[in-house]
Amino acid sequence: MSETKIKIRNLHKSFGKKVVLDGVDLDIAKGESLVVIGGSGTGKSVLIKCIQGLLTPETGSILVDDKEVVGIDEQEKEELHSKMGMLFQGGALFDSLLVWENVAFDMLENKKEDKKKAKSEAVRVLRSVGLAPDVADLSPSELSGGMQKRVGLARAIASRPEIIFFDEPTTGLDPIMSDVINDLIIESVKGLGATALTITHDMASARKIADKIAMLYHGKIIWQGTVKEMDKTDNPYVRQFINGCSCGPIKVEV
Amino acid sequence: MFLTGIENFLRRQGKPLVAFVSRLGEFSTFVAQAVYNCLTPPFYGRNLLRQILDMGFYSLPVVGLTTIFAGMVIALQSYSGFMRFGAEGAVASVVLISVTRELAPVLSALMVAGRIGAAMAAEIGTMRVTEQIDALTTLSTNPFKYLVTPRIWAGLIVMPVLVLIGDVIGIFGGYVVGVYKLGFNPANYVNSTLQNLQSIDITTGLVKAAVFGFIISLMGCYNGYKSKGGAQGVGTATTNAVVSASILILIFNYVITELFFSK
Ligand SMILES: Nc1ncnc2c1ncn2[C@@H]1O[C@H](COP(=O)(O)OP(=O)(O)OP(=O)(O)O)[C@@H](O)[C@H]1O
Ligand SMILES: [Mg+2]
Numbered sequence: 001m002s003e004t005k006i007k008i009r010n011l012h013k014s015f016g017k018k019v020v021l022d023g024v025d026l027d028i029a030k031g032e033s034l035v036v037i038g039g040s041g042t043g044k045s046v047l048i049k050c051i052q053g054l055l056t057p058e059t060g061s062i063l064v065d066d067k068e069v070v071g072i073d074e075q076e077k078e079e080l081h082s083k084m085g086m087l088f089q090g091g092a093l094f095d096s097l098l099v100w101e102n103v104a105f106d107m108l109e110n111k112k113e114d115k116k117k118a119k120s121e122a123v124r125v126l127r128s129v130g131l132a133p134d135v136a137d138l139s140p141s142e143l144s145g146g147m148q149k150r151v152g153l154a155r156a157i158a159s160r161p162e163i164i165f166f167d168e169p170t171t172g173l174d175p176i177m178s179d180v181i182n183d184l185i186i187e188s189v190k191g192l193g194a195t196a197l198t199i200t201h202d203m204a205s206a207r208k209i210a211d212k213i214a215m216l217y218h219g220k221i222i223w224q225g226t227v228k229e230m231d232k233t234d235n236p237y238v239r240q241f242i243n244g245c246s247c248g249p250i251k252v253e254v
Numbered sequence: 255m256f257l258t259g260i261e262n263f264l265r266r267q268g269k270p271l272v273a274f275v276s277r278l279g280e281f282s283t284f285v286a287q288a289v290y291n292c293l294t295p296p297f298y299g300r301n302l303l304r305q306i307l308d309m310g311f312y313s314l315p316v317v318g319l320t321t322i323f324a325g326m327v328i329a330l331q332s333y334s335g336f337m338r339f340g341a342e343g344a345v346a347s348v349v350l351i352s353v354t355r356e357l358a359p360v361l362s363a364l365m366v367a368g369r370i371g372a373a374m375a376a377e378i379g380t381m382r383v384t385e386q387i388d389a390l391t392t393l394s395t396n397p398f399k400y401l402v403t404p405r406i407w408a409g410l411i412v413m414p415v416l417v418l419i420g421d422v423i424g425i426f427g428g429y430v431v432g433v434y435k436l437g438f439n440p441a442n443y444v445n446s447t448l449q450n451l452q453s454i455d456i457t458t459g460l461v462k463a464a465v466f467g468f469i470i471s472l473m474g475c476y477n478g479y480k481s482k483g484g485a486q487g488v489g490t491a492t493t494n495a496v497v498s499a500s501i502l503i504l505i506f507n508y509v510i511t512e513l514f515f516s517k
Contacts, residue, residue, distance in 0.1 A: 054392070
């Protein structure tokens with residue numbers, strides 16, 4: 001059962017003098033939904049980008065399906081990405097393309113599917129993230145922030161990837177839409193049997209979608225466990241984070 | 255004594271020097287990557303068509319206006335200049351040579367650099383800072399092939415065509431001034447233009463155009479691709495794209511002329 005999908009060992013990444021990741025060790029089992037929590041600017045997005053080979057770490061190893069990711073060439077990178085989907089924190093929609101072309105990007109450019117078929121598939125995926133079919137023919141700049149997020153989500157899951165990364169999927173959404181997105185994440189993970197790595201500050205969302213939660217602090221994973229374990233832990237950092245209190249061991253650097 | 259001089263120099267200038275050299279290395283890698291990717295599949299035909307339309311079709315008015323006035327002013331200038339030697343008859347061939355060899359390629363390229371080079375840097379730069387380039391990668395698409403290659407091909411294809419059209423329009427501008435203002439006989443003017451028409455003049459102009467097209471796209475893409483730091487970074491990238499392309503165009507204009515005409 002617990003076959004490891006992603007295995008990270010001793011990952012270091014810094015920008016100039018600024019050390020962001022300082023020896024991260026993390027395992028994600030196949031079909032598991034892992035949520036990474038941590039303060040703003042602790043390197044959560046950087047961690048995801050390292051796993052995808054968008055950033056190159058200084059040292060450390062990242063194995064996806066037992067294959068090393070660090071230092072692979074373009075060809076291997078394309079293969080790697082064909083089984084991954086990613087929701088970017090800022091959406092990162094292509095604004096030269098229409099909404100449906102964004103969602104159908106993989107079908108159109110990589111699988112060379114028929115335009116009509118791709119579009120109807122795109123409309124279906126858009127509907128599943130709560131967007132009406134007439135949104136399909138708009139340009140991304142005509143959408144609200146929350147709608148852009150949902151289109152980003154649709155694009156991430158449209159190719160039915162084995163591994164999906166969600167970078168703050170519910171930030172900027174109203175509570176009801178957040179819950180829809182949470183359900184959707186659960187559905188794509190359980191439904192597709194995908195492995196998911198989610199970053200969030202939204203504890204309600206984390207509780208709902210996580211099989212396991214890991215906390216990133218000062219460049220390291222300082223705690224991990226299930227939601228139940230999280231509620232019982234006496235780790236002061238985790239306690240402070242879930243209570244959202246400014247008093248505690250985590251000092252906000254200003 | 256000499257060595258300590260160098261050492262002191264390096265100590266003072268070391269950082270900017272290292273920055274410059276690494277910048278140069280980065281640029282060379284980019285050029286090599288661009289050339290390699292231009293020659294290997296997959297090709298994105300739709301993107302290429304869009305670029306050809308943007309760079310070619312929509313540049314026609316600008317190129318037309320630039321070259322027609324260039325041709326007109328050359329006719330006027332050479333007439334008043336050559337009158338001193340009683341050589342007014344040379345106006346047609348002076349217009350022909352200066353438009354095809356120099357004015358059409360150089361002026362069109364500078365105009366297109368301002369129009370398209372800037373737009374390329376701004377578009378690709380925005381895609382960089384809003385993570386759209388990363389998004390392309392995660393969708394198993396090589397951003398180099400998707401963004402840079404079509405633009406470079408478009409530059410190589412479109413600029414010669416634009417310049418050829420500019421040649422015709424520029425020569426026509428000279429004709430208009432020659433015939434309607436300076437009182438040349440139309441048939442004689444056309445005859446003297448046709449008699450002096452040499453393929454080398456056109457060819458050098460077109461070779462220049464292709465090189466300039468490559469430069470415009472390359473500088474636009476490079477500056478956009480490497481931009482960082484939000485809106486301000488994109489602004490800087492845009493300026494750099496236009497300035498560097500313009501300077502390189504003028505430098506290469508000289509180099510190519512030297513290669514063709516110095517014996
Ligand atoms: N390309 C980059 N160049 C330089 N520094 C960077 C770069 N990307 C990230 N950083 C730095 O790395 C640190 C971590 O950034 P990251 O985006 O991973 O934060 P995060 O944990 O995702 O925060 P948030 O929750 O606010 O999104 C930040 O301090 C940031 O300044
Ligand atoms: Mg982030």
